[in-house]
Amino acid sequence: MNDDKGAGPRAMAAQVLDAVLHRGRSLKAELAQALPSLADVRDRALVEAICFAALRQRARADAALRAWVPRPLGKRDGELRALLHAGFAQLDPLGLPPHAALDATVAAARLLGRAHQRGMVNALLRRAQREGLPTVPADAAWPAWLRERLRADWPDDYAAIVAASASPAPMWLRVNRLRGGRDGYARRLREAGIEATIADALPEALRIDAPVAVASLPGFDRGDVSVQDGSAQAVADALAPAPGAPASGRRVLDACAAPGGKAAHLLERDPSLRLTALDVDPRRLERVRGTLARLGIGADAALRVADAAALDANGPGAWWDGVPFDAVLLDAPCSATGVVRRQPDVLLHRRAADLDALRAQQARLLDAAWRVLAPGGVLLYATCSILHVENAGQIEAFLARTIDVLPEPLDDRFGRVSGAGRQRLPGEGGMDGFFYARLRKR
Template sequence: MNDDKGARPRAIAAQVLDAVLHRGRSLKAELATALPALADVRDRALVEAICFAALRQQARADAALRAWVPRPLGKRDGALRALLHVGFAQLDPLGLPPHAAVDATVGAARLLGRAHQRGMVNALLRRALREGLPDARADAGWPAWLRDRLRADWPEDFDAIVAASASPAPMWLRVNRLRGSRDEYAERLRETGIEATTGEALADALRLHVPVAVAALPGFDDGDVSVQDGSAQAVADALAPPVGSRVLDACAAPGGKAAHLLERDPSLRMTALDVDPERLERVRETFLRLGVGEDADLRVADGADLEKWWGETTGDRFDAVLLDVPCSATGIVRRQPDILLHRRAADLDALRATQARLLDAAWRVLAPGGVLLYATCSILQAENAAQVDAFLARTPDAAAEPLDARFGRVSGAGRQRLPGEGGMDGFFYARLRRR
């Protein structure tokens, strides 16, 4: 593609959206592949912003196409539909200069091999400028099965969950206390013109007033700071392993939570597992950047398959286990809006079975008197409170220990934070002690 008045980043955004909307691809994975093709950091930021905005308002854009296009777009028009979503997102909600947005998007049609449809793109975008996109119900983009479950689980909070999930997430930082204090790093940010607020209940957290590119963070490459939501940072406080203890992170990738524990206590004897070799390599890279875990035991393994990585006759038990299980990710829709496209009701049964299998296995490797933290980024009670209640019912030597209000509202034997509460992601925590 040749750049033409900003047409190239719009065309790339359309290609990403086409893959996500029509081929079931992951937004995160597509952006990871597409963004390096853009040399200008501003173009990369633009593509990312367009894709997130387009997915968050997909229902409104589709309503406009149904109302304004006489003949419905067919399967072969995926790229065109994606490009129109790109154009609509620039006008509303991003509010980019209309003339430049329209011209660049029309130019992108040619780069996508749709030169013969430039007139149509131009006409539809100009109509959107005149009339605005049609309104749609706030929960229109949510699959019916998920709406029903959320209304049943959180009847008084459903509207707030939907609103928070449709809003851009703030940028949270975790300061590496091995490299300096949070206050010192906040001052370094101010010196570069970046304003941040401390997270009162989070000892290592800063919340930026305005998100910035990672490259703009002083000392990021040197391991002085990481990007991590406040809810994920709270895991270290909820687990709180004893100094120098033996710790297992059974689902470790990409490694941020294990690294946080090691930043707080480098004497921890850390074992980190992940079933995917490439994802485990990310854990290794995270530890290397942050200067932690030099002696950590990193293993490619399914945490529930104890015969493959741990034997009862030879394996030492752990003093603390972090079990941040695979889940529906319904608490982080604002960070991964394509969850609403790809998650299916049938997925929940499979996820719950995996979670139960991991819980039972992790309990076997936990030493008597040890603590297991069960965590998810879900807001569905079937994966959270109900999962833990079922585990406690079948595990006589397990007892739940209370967590305080820093971790959200009481939910069964644990605590639940809903999306947006405290500016953080939706997250569940349950602290379990082995008698």
């Protein structure tokens, strides 16, 4: 490897990690901003892999720095600390060739304006190569308040949740049934040298255990396929009309739609849906628009920048025309504790105090969604959380204050019974953690 060429991606990974570790930034947002500047898809994949691996083993790297650096790194050493995290991650768990990882990471120190600290970087990485990083408890990166909640909510599954959340996730695909069948697309993948597994419980799903670049997926740009975890794909099944009920022409609300994968899935299954998709963030709503455009669907969908709970016709931001919906999907804002394996920075940024605000927001959205639902209609409440207070507890409170609601049971395709809904824990069936509750209006 050319060390100078390899130094660029390492320096970028350090800058991304510095923003996430020390300035409270979102990993997804930082990568979205940084990666397009890299022309080589292999460099983009390397930066992404380093960042995810470094965040997943953050506690081990921090333990190494505490033990091996006589004088603790200061506030101005954020990029240096992040570069060391990136270097450790390349050795373990990524297992890159040590000479390439060491030489390019040391060279990256110069690109970051830290040429005078190259010796320190070299020495620490070589020690990690010789000794390995210190062993820490599996849950060391989890904040104490969250460990306590998980142990209380899932005492028998706690260790499995922690282990699954620290493991790389497979790549799940959703085949666009308007463009062809799943079996046919699986053959196209094999012809492209990509092995995928058919998930029998999900009609459009394929799983790739060794994720590949999106650009390598046949027909992705034409809308033949999308990347969407199996748990998220199951939403369309949970919201499906009951047997014998009319499916076509339903008026459907996706109350918190961005980035648009679930709305797109519903339209792929039934293009006749009269879909309204809301999101409070105009930039995120543009992602919904882009998702539908890539798939060639939803030309008649109503996309509105709005707070789904703003129903007062005379109030600011009111969006509802008073015509009820046959079905409402409320994929509610939540703690994201079920997707830590995809968003490892959740463990850095989530605070116990956040839960009170999230629970209040979820309750407000639930009440508003119920108000716009037609009698006989179905509301699906979903989160990517694994905390009872946001899931079974939230639905229990809603049932207690709502007189015209009938919970409808979901089967074990959606996980284990949890109150009036179903809960899948991280890694079960190879999927993310997710909660589903299906509620019918009497």
